[in-house]
Amino acid sequence: MNHIGRITSQHHTIYEVDYEGIMLEAKISGSFRYRAKNNTEYPAVGDYVYLEQVNHELGTAIIKELKQRRNVLKRTEAGTRGESQIIAANIDYSFICTSCNQDFNERRLERYFAMAIGEKIEPIVVLTKSDLCNNLEHFKARIQSCMQGITIIESSSFDKTGIKQLKELLKENITAVFTGSSGIGKSTLINQLMGEEVLATSDIRKEDAKGRHTTTYRQLLKLPEGAYIIDTPGMRELALDDSSVDDTFLDIIELSSNCKFGNCSHTKEPGCKVLLALKSGMLEDKRYKSYCKLKKEETNRKGRKFARH
Numbered sequence: 001m002n003h004i005g006r007i008t009s010q011h012h013t014i015y016e017v018d019y020e021g022i023m024l025e026a027k028i029s030g031s032f033r034y035r036a037k038n039n040t041e042y043p044a045v046g047d048y049v050y051l052e053q054v055n056h057e058l059g060t061a062i063i064k065e066l067k068q069r070r071n072v073l074k075r076t077e078a079g080t081r082g083e084s085q086i087i088a089a090n091i092d093y094s095f096i097c098t099s100c101n102q103d104f105n106e107r108r109l110e111r112y113f114a115m116a117i118g119e120k121i122e123p124i125v126v127l128t129k130s131d132l133c134n135n136l137e138h139f140k141a142r143i144q145s146c147m148q149g150i151t152i153i154e155s156s157s158f159d160k161t162g163i164k165q166l167k168e169l170l171k172e173n174i175t176a177v178f179t180g181s182s183g184i185g186k187s188t189l190i191n192q193l194m195g196e197e198v199l200a201t202s203d204i205r206k207e208d209a210k211g212r213h214t215t216t217y218r219q220l221l222k223l224p225e226g227a228y229i230i231d232t233p234g235m236r237e238l239a240l241d242d243s244s245v246d247d248t249f250l251d252i253i254e255l256s257s258n259c260k261f262g263n264c265s266h267t268k269e270p271g272c273k274v275l276l277a278l279k280s281g282m283l284e285d286k287r288y289k290s291y292c293k294l295k296k297e298e299t300n301r302k303g304r305k306f307a308r309h
């Protein structure tokens with residue numbers, strides 16, 4: 001079991017695997033399929049896999065087994081009963097891309113933060129198209145109020161703002177995934193990091209500044225400097241997975257440690273310090289509402305999981 005490759009993309013049942021710098025097309029073995037109980041047990045982009053029957057002439061191989069994952073970036077699939085979908089595996093940084101137009105949404109950012117933190121992936125915000133924004137400081141302050149101390153990188157493909165800062169993080173063997181809505185410039189940015197046009201890009205719609213969903217599948221690329229980066233299609237919906245809500249709302253958790261009741265729901269109880277902070281304006285109303293909403297989703301999800309067993 002010493003042929004280890006890394007999944008770079010998936011097209012239905014065919015996986016593209018980087019095996020010692022050579023790209024192979026691989027399928028999973030019959031016994032792999034037999035053992036896999038659900039979606040998440042199949043290979044995902046970024047996974048390391050054990051290969052057999054490596055055929056250099058044909059450029060093919062069989063995936064025998066998955067190497068244990070360090071972590072996964074996952075979301076609950078839209079339209080399913082809370083089934084998880086793995087976006088990418090074995091990740092160091094989640095570059096959460098957003099531009100400063102209609103796309104900017106604090107509540108969505110909080111969801112992305114929670115997805116990363118729960119898996120010990122460092123979230124970093126990339127403010128794309130900084131050339132189009134004349135009040136960057138305002139947006140930065142809003143991001144900081146969602147998560148204090150988070151690293152924010154401004155980028156612009158016009159003058160390559162941000163490339164140097166990104167490259168400083170993208171050291172050899174680091175893996176980073178770029179996520180965010182369609183049309184905010186993920187693929188354009190990755191092309192600049194690669195130093196060539198490897199990915200297709202297209203302009204956004206004039207009417208509503210929405211993207212055209214140009215990237216259609218996740219793809220892992222290796223930078224000349226040796227880091228791995230994953231481009232992803234713009235996400236339409238985002239639901240959280242697992243219990244990482246608390247990690248994103250540390251200020252609220254801290255307040256709640258002084259609530260009168262240990263099982264305080266912070267909605268109506270007397271002696272609730274969260275409600276007190278809300279009343280005094282110390283805690284922002286929007287942030288409180290977002291916390292309640294995500295907490296409720298989390299509770300529903302757990303209820304569902306419980307009901308299934």
Ligand SMILES: Nc1nc2c(ncn2[C@@H]2O[C@H](COP(=O)(O)OP(=O)(O)OP(=O)(O)O)[C@@H](O)[C@H]2O)c(=O)[nH]1
Pocket residue numbers: 128129130131132155156157158181182183184185186187188189200201202203204211212213214215216232233234235
């Ligand atoms: N003004 C400006 N436009 C940019 C910048 N970066 C990208 N764009 C433009 O934004 C549009 C969308 O860029 P893409 O790279 O295709 O966006 P994407 O995030 O990959 O979109 P999907 O693949 O649909 O998820 C293209 O027309 C780019 O030229 C930038 O820094 N400044």
Ligand SMILES: [Mg+2]
Pocket residue numbers: 186187188200201214215231232233234
């Ligand atoms: Mg793209």
Ligand SMILES: [Zn+2]
Pocket residue numbers: 256259260264265266267269271272273274275
């Ligand atoms: Zn409380």
